[in-house]
Amino acid sequence: MTLHFLTWQFLARHIIGRWLWALAMLAAVPAGAAALHVPSYPADLSSVERLHHSARYQVLVRPHGAGEDAWRRATVFETRNDWVLYDFFHPDPARRRDVLQPAGQVGLSRVIPGRLDTGKADLRTASFSPFSFEGMAVDVRIKLLDPAARARTVTVRPLRRAIPAVIAADGRTVDITLQRAQKLSVEINDRLDPLFLFADAPDVPDTAATHYFGPGVHRLPGDGTLHLKSHERVYIAAGAIVEGRFDLAEGSEHITIRGRGLLSGGEWPFEKVDPRWQYTRPAIGGKGSHHFTLEGITLVQSTTWQVALEDGGGNATHHNQYRNFKTVSWNGCTDGIWVTGDHNVVDDVFIFNNDDFFVTKGGRGTRVSNAVVWGGTWGRILLVQNIYRDTHPVEDLVIEHVDMIGKEGAHVLFVLESFSTPSRRVRKNARGITIRDLVVEERRRSGNSNNVPYNMAGLFGFDTSHAPGRIDDLTFEDIVLDQWFADEGHIVGTEQSPIHGLTLRNIRAGGTRLGAHGFNPVRFNRHVHGVRIE
Template identity: 30%
Template sequence: MRARRLRRLCTVFTVAVTAAATALTGAAPAAANGAPYVGNQYDYGGVRTPIDGDIPTVDSIADSITGSTDATLADVANHRASLPYGDITPGSGPALSLYPGPTGIPASDQYSVQVNDQPSFVYKSVAAKHDTNRELDTSWTSFSFTGSVTVQVTALAGSGLTGCLIRPYSAAITTTFAGNTCTFTMSQPRNVSVEFQPNIHNPIQHPMLVFANPAENDVPPATGDPNVLYFGPGVHQIGSGNVLHSNETIYLAGGAWVQGAFIANGPVDNVTIKGRGVLDGSFLDTGNQDSNKNQPGMIDIADQSSQNLLVEGITLVNAPRFNVRALAQYTTIENVKTMSWWYSTDGMVAGNKALVENNFVKSNDDSIKLFWGDEVVRGNTVWQLENGAPFMISWNLEGDPSNFHVYDDDVIHAEHYQIEKSAVFRALHAGAGTPNRYLFENVRVENATWRLFYLTVENNKWYDPTLGYGELDQLIFRNIHAYTNYTHPNVVQGIDGTHKVRDVNFVNVFTDNRCIGNAEDFTIDPATTNAIRIVKSADGSCWT
């Protein structure tokens, strides 16, 4: 496979500069930014230039992006501080909060959970919805804590099990296994997947998730505040016609199961939606993929003049379309969990000036859309089903969104298996805009074997080409660690020599069991791209 890719690339690129890179022995330790580097730059027309040393152009772009997004974080925090019940810092206790199973909601028949020797209710989602789904359901439990807890997850229906593990790997949680029970200790909040060997590779038919939340803080009162809509434990059937209002707080207590959706009919300001309960969208499901495309999001704020939104702590399940579409300026989406099945169900998208942090997203269509700019996306965990992308950079965008800092995120599964253009990092840009200035850093990818990068300007059936095309510009992928090998080459391609993909930088990308420094695993179109850099640290310290 790799030899065929290399032969193909040799026919694509005309090597204009053939000076070989100097062999590096006894190199000095890498600088904080990973320099010095070795690798190659591929320019318009097929020119290849070896790189040996610093890459100040890339460092300058990265520093500029982080300077802008750091200012955005401060702006978002200042706005969030003005919200009633808007404090997202972890609470001081109690040490453990377990939540009751809502009456009428059956417990999972796949798993049971004990936390500090006390039962924690285990939910199970409805059956998979689309004929391309290869999973059957998903079970999960949710609790809040401070300090540390011991968790025991028992596979009730498993046979022939030999052990267990916790994803993401970065959580570094050690397990013990006996009698179909996986036991582990958690000393900090984390959303994790508990997987039983040998069933740890895609597709896992019965996933089990543990949402270990921080202790709650700034909880609104159940009564007495006219601007609070409070849902206590139990089932609440409120439907889809729930209009959001400015200066409103919606609270879903742990153990609440709310069959409802919230929509803004125009601009809204200063809205908080929080808690530890569940928002269920199954009542919106028409049972038909095409019809579901007309359904609203479960949290749906489309007016971009809206300001100051917080969505924190809740779990959303069974959305037929969007889970969270929150296009308000100064939005925070914090520790939100989503699980959905339909082919066109997206996870979350935030508006201009946003923080998307510590969430768990399990979607079939795009999990996290990066469309509006001035955005920080960090600490998230993504389980991607078969259709969309964990990180969607562009899809027919008309504007020029810029300044995205995406870092310290984990993709624990990407179940792509049949859609040719699938990838973990993906742009299928057919719009007239030029999305630019994306910095991805310290992103870890597990159990994904199809493709890592697909970055293109290309037409599709949902775009009118008479509207014209833009470009993709200034993308940095730095310290990306993919634990698996890929069956499809990475693609970087514009649509013509005027509408290019340009200034794209792959810095210390570890994939296929090595750090890459050339285009061996890429298909890069020399007629529609420029300044594509692929480099690795010269001292061999590629992020491992």
């Protein structure tokens, strides 16, 4: 067992302390009983880069309907849109470290003629507050800490949860009631400083884990990388902040990372768009790992890719599970989850990031469900990236029950992609991709400085001339959009790489359904066969 404390004297005290804390948790949360756990986090975050206590919000929680003395104060963290945007894509490599936007500057920077926009999101901060409950409803009270602040409007997302908010007469507090644990965004007056409520079910700490991190700040040694081997378990307790990243051994199996605490990468800046470097810095990464479990923790200010497991040379990545975890990261290239591999499961996740939410480079039988996502100026909902010759093709992929509560910039939301150089492209077929029950709440926010022509935020970018291979049975159904655009993108094939069996069923915006009275802003060509618009 590896324990992460500074001195043996300190270690002895905390071994006793962590067992007492675990026993208290067990006593407090008997099976099936009502429970509310509001963890305490360190008061001093000065050593944790890019993570702050909120100066905007205070969050109080109590059992529903309890007295005023039952309120318990939850920790509210604040992250800021403070990553440095360099000229990563400049044609001259010597210019790629030119600063386009420094930390703290938000919105749209200068637009270079002939280039894509170089903007950062207009958003200023994203705060979040973690707590746990079960067997009861809870009241949540949000207090505005700025003496001059007044709540005029409140929006709780996802909108289809229909959770009402009550503003006090003086505008200083907002009350909501939660009937169950869930992940929400509470937006007071506008969308530029959201507050995320991360309400989990209580958890029993795994004090016997190979690597146990109790409440407090833990900076992993050296370059911040903890290397994990097969059958090892990591537990990050509520109240714990771990600074660093986890690297799964190649070919490892049955590794578990879970808990209710935080994994922070804010110390390590995003340096460049270069996979050779990025493969060394994902928050959680590994090659060929299988039967891996990630559950419950929150990834904060990840350096680059957040959960990046794959096997580019074969199919050793499979049966991985990603459940009930959250991400709050501002850097570019902070992909949410790579679901490459066979029979992977993603369920009940919240992703606030600045690149693709989900990426697959091949694999069979993967399911993504119950996701709340909000993206920055980079990335898509799904990137199907055909770049590996020896992985299984994408088959039987289901993405369902997704609420996209925001997107600060995007060209299209669903993309098929391969290498830009034709000679490097891999020919791979795909079969049975289904996207269903998706609510898109906002694609082009009113007043967003990133509403430039490139960020059209259309639905589709599937073109098999750029990513060759036949596609069979592609389905998009039960999708609610915020609005219709004149151009919602394209799904096109070639004679050598046709698309057979395209279904667009019950896709709506307002009162208008795709296909009704001939309405269709999606472009096809003659190599797309068996199109059904219903």
